[in-house]
Amino acid sequence: MADARFPSPFEVTAPAGADNWRSLYNWYHVFDEGRRAGDEQRFWFQDALHHPRVMRPYDEIQCECWWQALGAFNTRIFAMPPAFGVDQRILNGYLYVTPVPAPAEQVAGRAELFRERAGHYYSNWDEIYGEWKEKVTVCLDRIKAKRFEPLPDIEDAQIVFDHVGFSSGYKMISDYSDLVLTMYETYQYHFEMLNIGYAAYLTFFQFLKEAFPDISEQTIARMVGGLRVDLYRPDDELKRLAKEAVSSGITDDVIQAEDATALFATLSEGEAGKKWVEDWIRTSDPWFVINTDLGHPGGYSSSGTWRDLPSIPLAAVKEYVLRLQAGEDIDRPTREILRQRDEITAGYRQLLGEQDQATFDELVGLARTVFTYIEEHVLYIEHWMWAAFWGKSRELSQCLVSMGALDHPDDLFMLRRYEVMETMYDVVAAWSVGAAQSASADHWRPIVEERREIFRLLEQQPALPALGVTPTEITEPLTMMLWGITTARVTGWLEERDNDIGDGARVLRGLAGAPGVVEGRARVVRSVEELKQVVQGEILVCPATSPAWSPIFSRIAATVSDIGGIMSHTAIVCREYGLPAVVGTGTACTTIKTGQLLKVDGDTGAVTILD
Amino acid sequence: MMASGLRVPNGFVVTTDAFRAAAGRAFEDATAMIAATDPDDHAATAARCEAAQRLLRDGTAGHAVLDRVAEAYAALTPGKGVAVRSSGTDEDGETSSYAGGHDTHLWVRGAPDVTARLRDCWASLFTERAVHYRAKRGRPAGEMAVVVQEMVSARAAGVMMSLNPSNGDRSVLAVEGVWGLGEALVAGQVTPDRFLVDRVTGEIRLREVAPKTLRLVAGDAAGVVAEQVPEDLVHQPSFDDSQLARLRDLVPALEQCANGPADCEFAVDDEIWMLQVRPETYWSQRPQRRPTLRGSALHAVVSTFSPRSTGDH
Numbered sequence: 067m068a069d070a071r072f073p074s075p076f077e078v079t080a081p082a083g084a085d086n087w088r089s090l091y092n093w094y095h096v097f098d099e100g101r102r103a104g105d106e107q108r109f110w111f112q113d114a115l116h117h118p119r120v121m122r123p124y125d126e127i128q129c130e131c132w133w134q135a136l137g138a139f140n141t142r143i144f145a146m147p148p149a150f151g152v153d154q155r156i157l158n159g160y161l162y163v164t165p166v167p168a169p170a171e172q173v174a175g176r177a178e179l180f181r182e183r184a185g186h187y188y189s190n191w192d193e194i195y196g197e198w199k200e201k202v203t204v205c206l207d208r209i210k211a212k213r214f215e216p217l218p219d220i221e222d223a224q225i226v227f228d229h230v231g232f233s234s235g236y237k238m239i240s241d242y243s244d245l246v247l248t249m250y251e252t253y254q255y256h257f258e259m260l261n262i263g264y265a266a267y268l269t270f271f272q273f274l275k276e277a278f279p280d281i282s283e284q285t286i287a288r289m290v291g292g293l294r295v296d297l298y299r300p301d302d303e304l305k306r307l308a309k310e311a312v313s314s315g316i317t318d319d320v321i322q323a324e325d326a327t328a329l330f331a332t333l334s335e336g337e338a339g340k341k342w343v344e345d346w347i348r349t350s351d352p353w354f355v356i357n358t359d360l361g362h363p364g365g366y367s368s369s370g371t372w373r374d375l376p377s378i379p380l381a382a383v384k385e386y387v388l389r390l391q392a393g394e395d396i397d398r399p400t401r402e403i404l405r406q407r408d409e410i411t412a413g414y415r416q417l418l419g420e421q422d423q424a425t426f427d428e429l430v431g432l433a434r435t436v437f438t439y440i441e442e443h444v445l446y447i448e449h450w451m452w453a454a455f456w457g458k459s460r461e462l463s464q465c466l467v468s469m470g471a472l473d474h475p476d477d478l479f480m481l482r483r484y485e486v487m488e489t490m491y492d493v494v495a496a497w498s499v500g501a502a503q504s505a506s507a508d509h510w511r512p513i514v515e516e517r518r519e520i521f522r523l524l525e526q527q528p529a530l531p532a533l534g535v536t537p538t539e540i541t542e543p544l545t546m547m548l549w550g551i552t553t554a555r556v557t558g559w560l561e562e563r564d565n566d567i568g569d570g571a572r573v574l575r576g577l578a579g580a581p582g583v584v585e586g587r588a589r590v591v592r593s594v595e596e597l598k599q600v601v602q603g604e605i606l607v608c609p610a611t612s613p614a615w616s617p618i619f620s621r622i623a624a625t626v627s628d629i630g631g632i633m634s635h636t637a638i639v640c641r642e643y644g645l646p647a648v649v650g651t652g653t654a655c656t657t658i659k660t661g662q663l664l665k666v667d668g669d670t671g672a673v674t675i676l677d
Numbered sequence: 678m679m680a681s682g683l684r685v686p687n688g689f690v691v692t693t694d695a696f697r698a699a700a701g702r703a704f705e706d707a708t709a710m711i712a713a714t715d716p717d718d719h720a721a722t723a724a725r726c727e728a729a730q731r732l733l734r735d736g737t738a739g740h741a742v743l744d745r746v747a748e749a750y751a752a753l754t755p756g757k758g759v760a761v762r763s764s765g766t767d768e769d770g771e772t773s774s775y776a777g778g779h780d781t782h783l784w785v786r787g788a789p790d791v792t793a794r795l796r797d798c799w800a801s802l803f804t805e806r807a808v809h810y811r812a813k814r815g816r817p818a819g820e821m822a823v824v825v826q827e828m829v830s831a832r833a834a835g836v837m838m839s840l841n842p843s844n845g846d847r848s849v850l851a852v853e854g855v856w857g858l859g860e861a862l863v864a865g866q867v868t869p870d871r872f873l874v875d876r877v878t879g880e881i882r883l884r885e886v887a888p889k890t891l892r893l894v895a896g897d898a899a900g901v902v903a904e905q906v907p908e909d910l911v912h913q914p915s916f917d918d919s920q921l922a923r924l925r926d927l928v929p930a931l932e933q934c935a936n937g938p939a940d941c942e943f944a945v946d947d948e949i950w951m952l953q954v955r956p957e958t959y960w961s962q963r964p965q966r967r968p969t970l971r972g973s974a975l976h977a978v979v980s981t982f983s984p985r986s987t988g989d990h
Binding site: 146188268269272281285288432583672 | 873
């Protein structure tokens, strides 16, 4: 594998007609001649975990948030000994990333700093997590409180009599600036606890792997998971609403409903139904503020939430109602999961020598402490914060359309965020002087039009899995665990590139995400909207899943994903539901066709296409 | 083994006392004859081995012990074939592993054949390879016990170790299996299926199904014959998940028998029959695997993320 390499990022050409794609992104975020010598020698992999699709210019903020914050916390704050940050470049609209190693001679010194700093967090984890929730809630409230409305002809009297001292125009610029900065700030908190949390979990993992080389990753995860964390709450709320529907005698209406809005209108006419609708509405904020992105939640402005698309949660509620009618128990077997967790933990502890049991006890304790954060932060940041941010961005876009600065509510997302700021200055200046119109609409119209076409062309060309020089070995623990990128995975990409897969039974390799072996028909699903095609008992083949996909897990027999490690949403949820899962196959969605018979072996991480 | 609640086929042991009673004189003469031979002189050794085995066979013929054996045999399930297996005291002891070094006779039927095979077992103390094996290790011939055990009509059979022999991981069970009798596996005639089973969770960590075209089954009259495995079974795993789960349940009893990590042979019909249990000989004599991460959780985290920083803090 040492002499093998993927295409240089500088050799890859743009799709015909999309040569000007770089204009969609910030100049410092694309491969450029100035950094060419260094960048060509690095190994870049496509971050299909967080950004499987081409991103719109405005959405670039999503990547930049973690580019900076992950880097600063690893490199400069906690001094993660072997790893600096994860560098990023955009190529043809796709995000490529590469971990930056710390220089070997700095590792020992960084270890001393890390011991003190991470140690402080571990010792005070629950208290710091309490503070963390407050900080993030403040950010969330700040974003939700903003109002982007067309500026008034004459300012409200309050501006004068309260001595506010600034105009609504200035405030609009300031609010937009604060919107972006608040999101950026939230990412500080996101990484304040995430990577050191992962570090503790990984250490427990490493400890067990050394003592028991054959232990499976999911067994380790089962020793620390299963707590009643908020991540499972949205699904629990769906089940609760299903039970309420049954006990309120409105099951027929719910089962027969085609459309959520129509159902709510019908139900509101009756006493019991009205109460149920009110319950739904109360529940939906925050529990249905769940982003529906393909893959990592919150990654794209274009995906709405369950609240925006109530037919998604309604489909799940219907499903649960039907299962309740069939006499099934729909609750997650939490108690059984906890019992197994304790049994497995005790079993492995006993297999260790006595001299290692104290370290084991401390490590499993620490891993469980950090695990709640690892699972829950997704709800706070990836769902609630991003949903609020994209929602307010849409409100701003609508406002700019109303003020004649943009033609269409989607246009804002074809602008880079700095260009949006330029627009604000133009619009506010025009409003302030009483000019008939701002320059923005005419300025952006041809640009937005060109970008829409480029975006369309970029989306038609799939991403390459990797670029640049292949490392002899992938050793960086976070890359392996978070992205599921291992030496074997990279070798697999190279093999797939070099060999056409022949006929007959074919095997895809991934990570064993959740135990068990089943056979069944494949259903390839690339977005939440396609979930309704899934038939009971099919095997879900997808790029990755997020909590928006939760309702599906009660219907499928197994899951196969392109991307994700043992800590991915897919793996966690499948373990919860007792479904086999193979994650991080890299190519399942492109290799497997809907209807093919698959054998999914969640014990070994193999997916066999049987026909 | 029987006391530990494991399912063991009916049978009896012809003890070393019985051996001494029947073969005492002949055994001493044979031992002296072999002791006087230069083991590097192959031709002479071969001849003396022949003679020594003859001494054992002839010297034990018609002895009263054989009548007792015939009686014990008559008390077993009528018509069932038995295995007659030697169990030399220097075989499978804690420090040597000489599995299969002495004779084993399968599907023996009728008292005359059983006693004849018993005497063959006794004589097998002086086969050339047994003599050679002992000479190399500077051991005298030990006395021999022989196990007579009802055969299991094995649909499949295998061996299991209560650790992974390739890395000493005690959290898994390593199982190998073939169709038919286990001798095909022990003798290396058939490539077995391989399984690794997590002993805590029961997960099947590895399931390697080998194409198994041959199997050993009972012959019409006596002994075993190799036959073709039916087409539909060739690629089927020799044990299903529930059988592997039952094997896992037996591990505590097996380890108690072996006084530590165990190495066992078993056969499966509708039940799992334990044929032999002995201590695992390699890993159980070495210090148990340990994680290199030690001390407090924080110390372990720092060590994980700074491989060069070793030593205690």
